[in-house]
Every structure is written in C-alpha cells, then in structure tokens.
Amino acid sequence: MPDLLLELFSEEIPARMQAQAADALRKLVTDALVERGLMYEGAKAFVTPRRLALAVHGLPGRQADSKEERKGPRVGAPEAAIQGFLKSTGLASIEQAEVVKDAKKGEFYVALIERPGKATTEVIADIMPDIIRTFPWPKSMRWGTGTMRWVRPLHSIVCTFGTDIEDPEVIRFEIEGIVSGDVTRGHRFLAPEAFPVRRLEDWLAKLEAAKVVADRDRRKAIILNDAKDLALANGLELVEDEGLLEEVCGLVEWPVTLMGSFEERFLDIPDEVIRATIRANQKCFVLRDPRTGRLANRFILVSNIAATDGGKAIVAGNERVIRARLSDAKFFWDTDRRTPMADRLGKFDNITFHEKLGAQGARIGRIVTLAQEIAPLVGADAALAGEAARLAKADLLTEVVGEFPELQGLMGRYYAQHENLPPEVAAASEEHYKPQGPSDRVPSAPVSIAVALADKIDTLVGFWAIDEKPTGSKDPYALRRAALGVIRIILDNELRLPLRPLLVSAARQILGEEHYEHNPHDALGVESFADRLVGEIIKGLTRRLAHVPRGEESTAAAGAERIEGATLSGDLAADLLSFFADRLKVHLRERGARHDLVDAVFALEGQDDLLLVVRRVEALADFLGTEDGRTLLAGYRRAVNILRIEEKKDGVAYKGPAEAKLLKEAAEEHLAAAIETVKHQVSEEVKHEHFAAAMGALSHLRGPVDAFFDAVIVNAPEAPLRANRLKLLDEIRSATRGIADFDRIEG
Amino acid sequence: MIDPALLPHMRPDRSFQGLLLTLQTFWANQGCVVLQPYDMEVGAGTFHPATTLRALGPKHWKAAYAQPSRRPKDGRYGENPNRLQHYYQFQVILKPSPANLQDLYLQSLDAIGIDTKLHDVRFVEDDWESPTLGAWGLGWECWCDGMEVSQFTYFQQVAGFECAPVAGELTYGLERLAMYVQGVENVYDLNFNGREGAEKVTYGDVFLQAEKEYSRHNFEHADTDMLLEQFRMAEAACAKYLAAGEDGERHLMAQPAYDQCIKASHVFNLLDARGVISVTERQSYILRVRELAKACGAAWLKTEAGGGAAA
Numbered sequence A: 001m002p003d004l005l006l007e008l009f010s011e012e013i014p015a016r017m018q019a020q021a022a023d024a025l026r027k028l029v030t031d032a033l034v035e036r037g038l039m040y041e042g043a044k045a046f047v048t049p050r051r052l053a054l055a056v057h058g059l060p061g062r063q064a065d066s067k068e069e070r071k072g073p074r075v076g077a078p079e080a081a082i083q084g085f086l087k088s089t090g091l092a093s094i095e096q097a098e099v100v101k102d103a104k105k106g107e108f109y110v111a112l113i114e115r116p117g118k119a120t121t122e123v124i125a126d127i128m129p130d131i132i133r134t135f136p137w138p139k140s141m142r143w144g145t146g147t148m149r150w151v152r153p154l155h156s157i158v159c160t161f162g163t164d165i166e167d168p169e170v171i172r173f174e175i176e177g178i179v180s181g182d183v184t185r186g187h188r189f190l191a192p193e194a195f196p197v198r199r200l201e202d203w204l205a206k207l208e209a210a211k212v213v214a215d216r217d218r219r220k221a222i223i224l225n226d227a228k229d230l231a232l233a234n235g236l237e238l239v240e241d242e243g244l245l246e247e248v249c250g251l252v253e254w255p256v257t258l259m260g261s262f263e264e265r266f267l268d269i270p271d272e273v274i275r276a277t278i279r280a281n282q283k284c285f286v287l288r289d290p291r292t293g294r295l296a297n298r299f300i301l302v303s304n305i306a307a308t309d310g311g312k313a314i315v316a317g318n319e320r321v322i323r324a325r326l327s328d329a330k331f332f333w334d335t336d337r338r339t340p341m342a343d344r345l346g347k348f349d350n351i352t353f354h355e356k357l358g359a360q361g362a363r364i365g366r367i368v369t370l371a372q373e374i375a376p377l378v379g380a381d382a383a384l385a386g387e388a389a390r391l392a393k394a395d396l397l398t399e400v401v402g403e404f405p406e407l408q409g410l411m412g413r414y415y416a417q418h419e420n421l422p423p424e425v426a427a428a429s430e431e432h433y434k435p436q437g438p439s440d441r442v443p444s445a446p447v448s449i450a451v452a453l454a455d456k457i458d459t460l461v462g463f464w465a466i467d468e469k470p471t472g473s474k475d476p477y478a479l480r481r482a483a484l485g486v487i488r489i490i491l492d493n494e495l496r497l498p499l500r501p502l503l504v505s506a507a508r509q510i511l512g513e514e515h516y517e518h519n520p521h522d523a524l525g526v527e528s529f530a531d532r533l534v535g536e537i538i539k540g541l542t543r544r545l546a547h548v549p550r551g552e553e554s555t556a557a558a559g560a561e562r563i564e565g566a567t568l569s570g571d572l573a574a575d576l577l578s579f580f581a582d583r584l585k586v587h588l589r590e591r592g593a594r595h596d597l598v599d600a601v602f603a604l605e606g607q608d609d610l611l612l613v614v615r616r617v618e619a620l621a622d623f624l625g626t627e628d629g630r631t632l633l634a635g636y637r638r639a640v641n642i643l644r645i646e647e648k649k650d651g652v653a654y655k656g657p658a659e660a661k662l663l664k665e666a667a668e669e670h671l672a673a674a675i676e677t678v679k680h681q682v683s684e685e686v687k688h689e690h691f692a693a694a695m696g697a698l699s700h701l702r703g704p705v706d707a708f709f710d711a712v713i714v715n716a717p718e719a720p721l722r723a724n725r726l727k728l729l730d731e732i733r734s735a736t737r738g739i740a741d742f743d744r745i746e747g
Numbered sequence B: 001m002i003d004p005a006l007l008p009h010m011r012p013d014r015s016f017q018g019l020l021l022t023l024q025t026f027w028a029n030q031g032c033v034v035l036q037p038y039d040m041e042v043g044a045g046t047f048h049p050a051t052t053l054r055a056l057g058p059k060h061w062k063a064a065y066a067q068p069s070r071r072p073k074d075g076r077y078g079e080n081p082n083r084l085q086h087y088y089q090f091q092v093i094l095k096p097s098p099a100n101l102q103d104l105y106l107q108s109l110d111a112i113g114i115d116t117k118l119h120d121v122r123f124v125e126d127d128w129e130s131p132t133l134g135a136w137g138l139g140w141e142c143w144c145d146g147m148e149v150s151q152f153t154y155f156q157q158v159a160g161f162e163c164a165p166v167a168g169e170l171t172y173g174l175e176r177l178a179m180y181v182q183g184v185e186n187v188y189d190l191n192f193n194g195r196e197g198a199e200k201v202t203y204g205d206v207f208l209q210a211e212k213e214y215s216r217h218n219f220e221h222a223d224t225d226m227l228l229e230q231f232r233m234a235e236a237a238c239a240k241y242l243a244a245g246e247d248g249e250r251h252l253m254a255q256p257a258y259d260q261c262i263k264a265s266h267v268f269n270l271l272d273a274r275g276v277i278s279v280t281e282r283q284s285y286i287l288r289v290r291e292l293a294k295a296c297g298a299a300w301l302k303t304e305a306g307g308g309a310a311a
C-alpha cells in the first residue's frame, strides 16, 4: 500500500515549539484522513529547526465508493417539496428516485445516491491547505506581502505519494504561491543545494547525506551519547539536563559536540550560578568532577556544523562569551555579598506585590507575624521563625536572582550562610518555596515549615480576599500549587495543625491592612479597637471589592451586604477550607484513596485538621473493607431510606433519642442500649483520635441493627410507637456522624 | 569573504569603521537608501523614523544606517568588556521582507569575514517587543559561536497598527561584531581606524572617557527635576503638534510630533537609570510613551509617505 511523505520547509522554528508541532501535524493529518474514510497503518512525524515533516504509511489508493439511501417526500407531495428533494440529492428528475411502500406512511420516494470514492492524492491535496492555514502554532506571523501565517516564513513543501515499487506521485496543492513538489534542501551551511526526494526512506537517507538528522529522538540520543563520551574521555561526568537537551536538539540539524573550558578562578562562584549562567545564556552543558563532586571548569557545547578546522574557532568563540558571562556572574556574586540581606529589606516597601494587595514589604510583615504564630504549633522557635520569614525574600533584590530568577531561595541560603546567620534561617530561605512540583522535596525543618506555611497561606488568603481564585484551567498565581504545598507539608510531617484559625489570622491581617491605609490614625493601639473596627474593616473591604470609590458609602452599603457573606474573614476561611478539601481530594485520589470517603469526612462540621481528616479517611476505608463495615453500611442505608421516606410523608424530621418507655420489643431495647454505648465509645475514641478503635466500636452496632430490622416493624400501626422507632433510626444516623457522613459514601 | 581589493586599513576585520563601511556598501548594493543616524538620542535604531514610521503603511522601503544607541542603564563606567551605555547599531529595514532575507543577512556576515563553514551561526528564537513603541515582531537573535551579534525581526505591529506588508528588520551590534572579527576581548581595544603604530586609534581613545562621564551622569547626576519637566513638556508638545497637524483626511505634522515621542522615551530611560521611577510608575510611563507612539503612527498613516493621502 502507498505511503505519504510531507515536508514543510521553513526558516528556523523555535526549539520550544518543535515537539508539539510534530504531534499536532501527525494528529491533524491522520484525523483528517480517517474522517474521510482513509485508514492508515502507521504515522511518524519529524521535526528539525527548519522542517516539519510527516510520513503516513499503508494508505489505500482511494476512498471506498459509498452508497446512501435518502428518504424523500411522499408520492404526490407538493411540487416545492419534490424540487427541494431533487436539489438536495442531485437527481435530475423524480423518475430517478425509487418509490417505496410503507404500511403506515403510504408511498414515498427514496433516492439512491452513489458516490465514487476519490483518489487519496486528491483528498490529501484538498485537506492540506486548510491544515497549514489553521495550524495551531503558539505564535505565528505574516511575512512579505502575504497574508498567510506560519511560525516563521514557509519556503517550500514536499508532498509525495506512492509504493516502494513505483515512482511516487507528487501531490500538488498551492498555498500563497508555494506549490508543493518533491524538492527539499539539506543543511543550511553544509549542504545548501536543492535535491529531489521520493519517499520516506529516500528522504531520510538523502537528508542524512546532506547533514541533516531528521529524527528528533535520534538527534537527542546522538547529543547525549557524544556528550557523555566526551566527558568520560576527560575523566568527568556530564551533568544531565533533560530540559536543555530538549532545547539544544531543537537548535541543530547536524549536532557536533565540542568541549571548552573556562578559568578555574570562576569556580569560586556557586555551582548553581555557574550552571545557570552557562545554561541560560549559552545553552551549554556543565560537567562534574567525580573526585570532588563539584563542577569542573569545562563545558560542552553542541554546534550545528562540522567545521573545517575541527571546531577550534567555535570553541574559542564560545569560551570568550562564557568568560564574559561568568565575569558578570562573579561580579554579581561578589557585589551581592557586600550588602547584608537585612539592609535590602527597606526596598520592598516600594515594590508592589499585587496592585490590590499592596507592597511586598507589607506582605513580608504579614508572613513574619504568621510564621511566629505557626512556629510553636510545629515545634519551631518563634523568634527564629520570625527572623527567617523576614529574610526569606531578601534575595529577590540581589543581582544574581535578578539575572536568574530560578535561583531564588537558593541564593538566599548562600548569602545567609555567608553572613553566618543561623542555619535554620539559611535553610528556610531556600526551603520556604518548597514543594514546587510533585517531585520536589517537602521541607521538614520546623523553621522552614513555619515560613513555608505562612508564605503559602498569606498568598492564598490574599488572592481569596481580592477574589482572584483559580477558575477552570486559569490559575495565574499558582494557588492550587500553594494549597497542595500546604497539604503536603502538613501530611508528610504529620502535623496537627487546625487551619481555620490560621486562615482567620491571615485574613485579618490582610483585611485590616486595607483599613489602616484609609485610617492611619487607627493604626496605633488597634488591637484594643479590634472588635469595634471589624465592622468598618468589612465595609472598607467590600467597598474595594465592589470597586466603589470612597465617598460613595451609601451605594457601597447596599453592595456591602451582598458581598459581606463572602468576605467576612470567617466565611472567607470557610470558602478557602473547601478549596483545601478539593485539593486534598485530588491529592489523596492520586494516591489511590476514595474521594467519596474524603467527602464523607469533610462533610462533618469544622474539619480543618488535614492530618485528622486523612486518618479518619484511612480508618473508614479499612472499616468499609471488613464484613462488619459493609453490613453496617447496608443497615445504615436501610435505616436512612426508611427515615427519608417517612419524613417526607409526614413532613417532619425525626430526631432522636427515642423514649425508653415506648420501646416495646426486645430488639428495640437492645438497639437503643447499643446505640447509647456505641455513641459514647465513638466519641471517646474520636476525642483521643483513635479512629480505628472508633470504627471498632461502631461495628458493635451491626448485630443490633440487623436484629432490629429482622424483628421489628418500624411502621407500627400505633402512631407513638412508629414515631419512636423512627427516632431510633435517626439515632443510628447520628451515631455514625461521629465518624463521617455515611450518606456520601458511594458503592 | 572579505573583498581582497580593500586597502588594509579599510578591512572589516582590522578596522571598526571598515566594518561599518563594508556593511553600508553591502546593503547599498541591495538597493537600500543609506541614511545617516537620526539626530536625536534614541535607545535603538528602531526608533529612527526611517524604521518606526516607514514600517507603517503600504509603501515599499529599503534603508540602512548606523544609529548611535543610548542605553543609560547599560553604563558600566567603562569597566565592562562588551556593555556600553552608548553603542552603535547598524540597522537595515526592508519592506516588504524579501524571501531571501536570511540569505542576504548571511552574505553580509560573509562580507565582513565571518566564514559560515568555520563558525557556528545560529538563529535562536527571540521575539522582539518594544512596549514603548507599541510594537512587536517575531524573529531570532543571531548567534555566532555563542555570541549574540544581531537581532532579526519580522515586524508584525508598530505603534499598535498591523504591518502590511511586513518589514524585515536587521540590527547588528557593531561593537560585538567588530570584537568578533578583530578577535579582541575588550571593546575598548578595538582598532577604530585600521591603522597601526602611532596612527592607530582605538575605540577606547574615542569613547572610554565618554563612557565614564555618561555613566556618572546617567546614574548619579542627571538632573531629575529637569528630566521630569522635559517629559511632561515633550508629552504636551507631541499632543499639541498632532492636533495642529490634523487636516481632515490628512495629517501635516506627523514627524515633528514623533520627535517629541522619541524625546519622551529617552528622558524616561534616563529617569529610569537614575532610579527615581518606582515599579508601579514605570508601567504608567511606558504606557504614556506608547500612547504618543500610537497617535504618531495614526498621524503618519494619514501622510503621503504613510500611504494615506494622495500627493
């Protein structure tokens, strides 16, 4: 069966877009083919800086013919209906239609439309211009006098179709004056001449001869192997860097790996800074000396040509640039260490964190307060945590971080160490940003934990207060990551840390601050006024949220009431807690926990202690895995179902406890007594956080509940008895409530 | 390959001015009008009306010129080997961008002695944007053995207007290229006039003192009260000239108004270097300059050269 070869030859495609573009091309073309009934055996996309290509193999030569029966109007229908039918089916006259009889509808026309399949080449020529015009580049451009868009100017297109035994056919189509053909070019400098190509194998072989490795994965493998070999040959180790490798393989068609060096004196600079300098600016790899574990004064560059002098000039040029870059970096590193971190802090007052959340300086102040509050709860020294929080962001103002934002935190650690600050403070500078991603380390040192939590909670509460919550795929302030960070820090460190009070403190600082801005004279002694001020604070905030300028309080007041509910620090905390619950669900689900159990536990009042929530969920899951658990759940459901039906019928809610004197049957009495004991036991165990034991206690209900349903008719004819039994059922419900909301359990 | 007929002191690999002249000759041969620098302080060759304004409108245009570029914040008191607060850009603008623009660029490198079989020349994604000009385009920074030597851009928008046809812009960093082809480590060691011995004049002889003086000026002494006032005056004058030039479908004074936009932009750069503009104000200054640029662009499109008015 024939194969398709397609190549779009252009000016240099940005490295970061190449892999995605290759996927998109494969998907767009193969989807369009399949949609038109053209199935294929395989497809592979290729991408280099200058070409985006696709091979689809095992395509049929043409589409299958198709037959379609189209029902028309009944015989004797009005002329207009008949004409419409002829037009839509393409029949010349109604005589060409068949007449079909139907028992119900009588006689009506049916058109038999036969469509011969088109040649695959024709289909491809049809679909390509559209795919090219609407190709999903993240950014595209126009050029010259044209109107079409591509990532960079498009120069030529190869499109051939055929089997390996015949000369392939060129599929012709045109787009903005570019006519597809069978001619391509090799490497920009090493083999610039044009040449014709036939099919995939031919294309690959000729390109290889013309110094182009078309397969992206192969280029990557070549670079990685050569770089490792070169390192090894010099007694060094390559510092592997997948991101850089991805980028570099998108910058070359003919990778040639070379090694250069820089003066040893630059090794005074921290390894991470050297690496960032060489990586970001020069896109070179760094090397490690296995004897010291530190970086060596060497680097590996990947050039795009096999130079006539073996690469000497290229290495020399790169060495010169790297020397200049490293002397800049060294200059920054030396300058930064001359100013103590604390001396930089004043500047934060003039740096806006977010226009609605004020200056970075104020934010740091809040983090300090919050970190001090958290410290005793996580076993950290409050003064130390406060100091760490005060300095944690100071490195943002250093030259090195200005140049390499990705080194934030880490540089803080270096500078703090340089100043001989307490090791906890240095560690917190780096660790308070963690965990960043799923594979990132979670801080475990108490001071780092206090600062990390304070930082994240202030961020979350702040953006909640100005109503910038994440929506759908939009989360510009990475609030989901912040919440997940809080969750992981708490769970991994097994911290007992009720969140609600912390959220409220954070909210009060943020909401209050706005107030202080408007009423500076209140700033002093505000603590004693706090209660009286709360009302005004809310007003100030709602005014801001409603975007009502000051002086229009009366309109604000109306809006204030509306928004009040959502902005009171308490309700804000509640809203934020449910966000935490959602994030926790996602987190636990990823670890295989049942999300319905998380829901069941969160449905209980006041669940803001994440560790306890998780322990409950675990205990509940274990319990439901046992015979006792399953049977009890079934009994519970039976009780609740009956209750629900009867409550609906009567229009009342039955609330326990049942009255002892109305308990007639032994099974009833037995159940009532069991509930009494179990309730007590459960609440005792829960109080001591022995959730497994609480479940054990709960399991004692199983027998009595089963016996009750076996022996007792709930809907007794005597009304008082019936009501009392329903109350007893409610008692079953409330006994389980000490553990979770069993209504939310699925399955 | 460097033209072997050139006298030794005119060779681009021996003389800074030789490099400039070679590029001029090369682009003159491509049909460009070779202009002189604009007679105002600008941050980049792009600000020259021959680029900003001429990139707008339907008329074809090819120009090349050297432009002293002032980057007050890049001042290093003469201590950095390749960063200057005043340096030369060589600017080429071709509208519409020809299909062989990359080849032409590579040929120009060849003419100044960069052999692409020996050196690693690369086009690395770098999308250009000038927030003050309301302009952006896609293109690359051009690397030679890891050194960024030029900026290559296909203009998509200028002064907030779509560019159609699209202009291609090349910006060569002359000092860095010269260091490259002369093989010197420090910009101040560049041979400026191509002579040797007593007759040799270096880049340092010409500019080192100026770099030191202007660094002091830019960071420490530039009169901020005056500059703040100048910004306001330029902004007001720009608006005034734009209003005065309105003539129904036509505009009669787009270029004088644009001069004031350039002025405001440079004054802003100086204020920025002096550190008197806070982060929040910074954005609003940029927006103010952009508004001027947009209004000037709109006016230009109503002029004859802008293609908006019949002669």
Ligand SMILES: Nc1ncnc2c1ncn2[C@@H]1O[C@H](COP(=O)(O)OP(=O)(O)O)[C@@H](O)[C@H]1O
Binding pocket: B043, B044, B045, B046, B071, B074, B082, B083, B084, B085, B087, B089, B128, B141, B148, B149, B150, B151, B171, B172, B173, B174, B175, B176
């Ligand atoms: N401060 C400087 N001193 C010397 N050369 C510079 C300086 N800044 C940039 N260059 C050179 O000028 C070229 C164009 O600079 P760039 O900042 O990209 O210009 P633009 O602002 O016009 O985009 C760069 O490729 C670089 O070689």
Ligand SMILES: [Mg+2]
Binding pocket: B126, B141, B151
């Ligand atoms: Mg640049």
